[in-house]
Amino acid sequence: MSQPERQPKNIALAWTGASGIQYGIRLLECLLEAGCEVSLMVSKPAQVVIGMETDLALPGRVAELQKALRERFATATGRVSVYGRDQWTAPLASGSAAPDAMVVCPCTTATVSAVATGASRSLIERAADVALKEGKPTLLVVRETPLSAIHLENMLRLSRAGAVIMPAAPGFYHRPRSVQDLIDFMVARILDHLGIPQSIMPPWGSDKEEI
Numbered sequence: 202m203s204q205p206e207r208q209p210k211n212i213a214l215a216w217t218g219a220s221g222i223q224y225g226i227r228l229l230e231c232l233l234e235a236g237c238e239v240s241l242m243v244s245k246p247a248q249v250v251i252g253m254e255t256d257l258a259l260p261g262r263v264a265e266l267q268k269a270l271r272e273r274f275a276t277a278t279g280r281v282s283v284y285g286r287d288q289w290t291a292p293l294a295s296g297s298a299a300p301d302a303m304v305v306c307p308c309t310t311a312t313v314s315a316v317a318t319g320a321s322r323s324l325i326e327r328a329a330d331v332a333l334k335e336g337k338p339t340l341l342v343v344r345e346t347p348l349s350a351i352h353l354e355n356m357l358r359l360s361r362a363g364a365v366i367m368p369a370a371p372g373f374y375h376r377p378r379s380v381q382d383l384i385d386f387m388v389a390r391i392l393d394h395l396g397i398p399q400s401i402m403p404p405w406g407s408d409k410e411e412i
């Protein structure tokens with residue numbers, strides 16, 4: 202597993218409109234508990250998915266969403282800042298102020314396509330474009346099934362450009378007992394890739410007796 206040289210502190214996190222928004226919400230929680238500064242972007246379709254897949258009543262407006270999330274995670278040592286779709290003055294939009302790493306979780310095939318072509322028409326797309334061009338760890342937690350040749354070609358293109366494609370495909374070897382266990386499996390693997398210490402899921406083999 203490739204890891205950044207130092208523990209990343211500034212993380213750009215994008216929630217896009219794929220099923221599995223629970224992964225993104227849990228990841229935000231873990232990043233803030235780990236003391237990270239998180240720059241959060243939420244696409245409009247992601248707001249729809251939040252409404253369909255969770256009981257969370259998160260406001261749509263950027264300032265209100267930021268307030269709600271800061272209240273929800275008030276005990277965490279990290280801090281979340283929320284940015285809007287067209288907020289081109291955000292630090293994320295420039296390589297001179299690029300975050301340490303970027304994660305799109307969950308990531309739609311639409312966003313995969315946009316990032317693969319360098320479209321940069323929204324702040325999410327631009328931030329991913331910046332993270333890639335600056336050589337920052339860029340993780341895309343893609344959720345779709347089945348995958349077409351278009352999806353696969355876009356992902357291959359991104360992988361060749363330095364992105365890490367992490368399909369939202371939790372393992373079962375830890376004997377999950379709940380949906381939360383499955384969510385935590387994915388989030389733990391994401392944190393491992395970012396080089397952020399986590400205790401929600403031990404690495405493979407660490408609980409086995411030595412032979």
Ligand SMILES: Cc1cc2nc3c(=O)[nH]c(=O)nc-3n(C[C@H](O)[C@H](O)[C@H](O)COP(=O)(O)O)c2cc1C
Pocket residue numbers: 216217218219220244245246247249250253308309310311312344345
């Ligand atoms: C409830 C719901 C679930 C969806 N699930 C997925 C999904 O798992 N994967 C995907 O690629 N698109 C999914 N979509 C479609 C995307 O939201 C749609 O393509 C949208 O344009 C993506 O825009 P975004 O990438 O800017 O969020 C879903 C849409 C809805 C409403």
